[in-house]
Amino acid sequence: MRMINFAKRNFKELVRDPLSLIFEIALPLFLLFIFQQINIPGDTFKIENFTPGIIIFGFSFITLFTSTLVAKDRGSSLLIRLGTSPMKSRDYILGYILSLIPIIIIQDSLFFIVACLLGLNVSINIIFTILISILVSIIFIAFGILLGSLVSEKASGGVGSIIVQLVCFTSGMYFSKDLIGNVFAKICEFLPFESALNIIKGVLNNNYDIISLRNIIIFIAYTIIILILSIIVFKKKMVSDNK
Amino acid sequence: MDSIVTKKLIKKFKEKTAVNGIDLNIKQGELFALLGTNGAGKTTTIKMLSGLILPTSGEILIEGMDMKKDMFKIKEILNVSPQETAIAPNLTVKENLEFMAGVYQIKDKETKINELIKQFKLEDVLNKRAKTLSGGWQRKVSIAISLINNPKILFLDEPTLGLDVIARKELWEVLNSLKGKITIILITHYMEEAESLSDRIGIMVNGNIVDIGTAQELINKTKSKNFEDAFVSIATGGEL
Numbered sequence: 001m002r003m004i005n006f007a008k009r010n011f012k013e014l015v016r017d018p019l020s021l022i023f024e025i026a027l028p029l030f031l032l033f034i035f036q037q038i039n040i041p042g043d044t045f046k047i048e049n050f051t052p053g054i055i056i057f058g059f060s061f062i063t064l065f066t067s068t069l070v071a072k073d074r075g076s077s078l079l080i081r082l083g084t085s086p087m088k089s090r091d092y093i094l095g096y097i098l099s100l101i102p103i104i105i106i107q108d109s110l111f112f113i114v115a116c117l118l119g120l121n122v123s124i125n126i127i128f129t130i131l132i133s134i135l136v137s138i139i140f141i142a143f144g145i146l147l148g149s150l151v152s153e154k155a156s157g158g159v160g161s162i163i164v165q166l167v168c169f170t171s172g173m174y175f176s177k178d179l180i181g182n183v184f185a186k187i188c189e190f191l192p193f194e195s196a197l198n199i200i201k202g203v204l205n206n207n208y209d210i211i212s213l214r215n216i217i218i219f220i221a222y223t224i225i226i227l228i229l230s231i232i233v234f235k236k237k238m239v240s241d242n243k
Numbered sequence: 244m245d246s247i248v249t250k251k252l253i254k255k256f257k258e259k260t261a262v263n264g265i266d267l268n269i270k271q272g273e274l275f276a277l278l279g280t281n282g283a284g285k286t287t288t289i290k291m292l293s294g295l296i297l298p299t300s301g302e303i304l305i306e307g308m309d310m311k312k313d314m315f316k317i318k319e320i321l322n323v324s325p326q327e328t329a330i331a332p333n334l335t336v337k338e339n340l341e342f343m344a345g346v347y348q349i350k351d352k353e354t355k356i357n358e359l360i361k362q363f364k365l366e367d368v369l370n371k372r373a374k375t376l377s378g379g380w381q382r383k384v385s386i387a388i389s390l391i392n393n394p395k396i397l398f399l400d401e402p403t404l405g406l407d408v409i410a411r412k413e414l415w416e417v418l419n420s421l422k423g424k425i426t427i428i429l430i431t432h433y434m435e436e437a438e439s440l441s442d443r444i445g446i447m448v449n450g451n452i453v454d455i456g457t458a459q460e461l462i463n464k465t466k467s468k469n470f471e472d473a474f475v476s477i478a479t480g481g482e483l
């Protein structure tokens with residue numbers, strides 16, 4: 001199948017860039033480890049709450065490197081060549097998304113191995129969390145495709161790091177949004193990152209009460225909208241870049 | 244049946260008219276060289292013929308199929324070696340060939356890949372990442388890839404640019420061996436290449452094909468000493 005063939009190539013292209021592995025895997029692991037060494041009061045940094053934060057943090061780098069890959073492909077003649085092949089839009093989009101799923105699973109697995117070594121309870125919930133996190137990751141991948149379709153390879157790193165920052169500040173992985181004030185709390189509520197984190201936290205801790213209906217609606221709405229946008233914009237750019 | 248037919252093919256980029264109503268009839272198995280000055284519209288023409296960009300107006304028929312209706316069927320039977328080298332940088336040469344074989348869903352891909360490796364003498368670079376190869380080698384790989392689907396129609400946009408003399412001669416051999424079997428559109432700035440390889444030559448100026456004929460016909464018509472003079476005479480409207 002064309003999309004799997006394309007996904008294979010994308011996967012190789014991604015994992016052969018050592019920088020992407022450092023940021024997607026080594027940096028989050030380092031943070032996970034380091035924050036367990038310091039005793040910070042409050043619940044945020046307890047391993048069962050912080051590990052989900054680290055997962056989302058790792059996903060934000062998935063956005064960054066997806067956008068770089070897409071922007072790089074657009075900038076090279078490779079997409080011109082593929083543009084004259086029988087590949088269709090869905091082959092491209094699904095090919096990009098599929099190529100990142102193994103990386104998501106590798107990330108999750110390594111994060112959980114280290115988290116368990118650091119004291120996280122080993123339970124079946126970890127498997128559920130990995131499964132749900134694959135769904136959650138789709139929005140981060142779609143964000144990457146969208147950004148990569150809009151900006152050049154050079155700009156993609158900078159723009160991608162905005163997502164990294166947004167995740168740090170609005171997901172609640174480091175601090176509760178209520179600490180900062182009303183307006184900020186509202187912004188967090190209407191961005192998808194807090195919802196994403198709550199969903200993963202809820203599943204990992206078998207505590208579905210913390211996942212509000214608003215979380216679910218916001219998250220699904222964003223996923224659908226960003227996914228559709230990324231398809232439309234990529235398709236448009238694919239044609240206009242080649243003009 | 245003609246392999247490629249265009250009727251009043253036009254491409255405008257905003258105000259700029261890159262291709263200005265060309266009518267082409269290229270026979271099956273013909274090697275047609277497309278010459279012209281920089282910016283004449285050659286690359287734009289083959290981008291339309293290969294389904295990469297849509298014409299502003301006009302018709303394209305490939306092997307009897309209408310580009311508007313059967314674009315994906317048409318794309319299965321053609322291939323392009325773009326003006327700029329087009330390969331996946333982090334894949335090895337072998338992986339590049341395998342990847343493109345997958346893009347075209349080639350049935351017996353090992354056989355085809357091995358054939359191309361032999362044809363283009365790629366044995367020594369097979370396991371090197373594409374981005375670590377020299378420009379000329381990247382180009383060879385890029386050209387080899389364009390044969391992966393046994394295309395019925397092959398578009399080559401300045402294929403020998405950046406190749407050393409030996410590599411160029413080798414590519415000519417490959418093209419000669421394909422001659423008569425598949426339709427080839429060759430864009431080139433090398434007069435001797437057009438003259439020695441092609442059946443007919445079209446000369447493009449400012450978005451129009453101003454003359455078409457065999458090299459000898461064009462020489463006779465312009466009363467020139469050689470083909471290069473004939474080209475200059477046609478491309479400048481007799482001013483030089």
Ligand SMILES: Nc1ncnc2c1ncn2[C@@H]1O[C@H](COP(=O)(O)OP(=O)(O)OP(=O)(O)O)[C@@H](O)[C@H]1O
Pocket residue numbers: 242243256259260261279280281282283284285286287288326
């Ligand atoms: N995407 C685009 N947007 C605007 N103008 C374009 C675009 N692509 C090509 N053109 C213009 O169309 C004209 C024809 O360009 P084209 O690339 O087809 O020329 P060419 O004959 O291949 O030239 P060369 O020998 O230099 O490769 C040029 O004036 C070029 O600037």
Ligand SMILES: [Mg+2]
Pocket residue numbers: 285286287326400
């Ligand atoms: Mg050109």
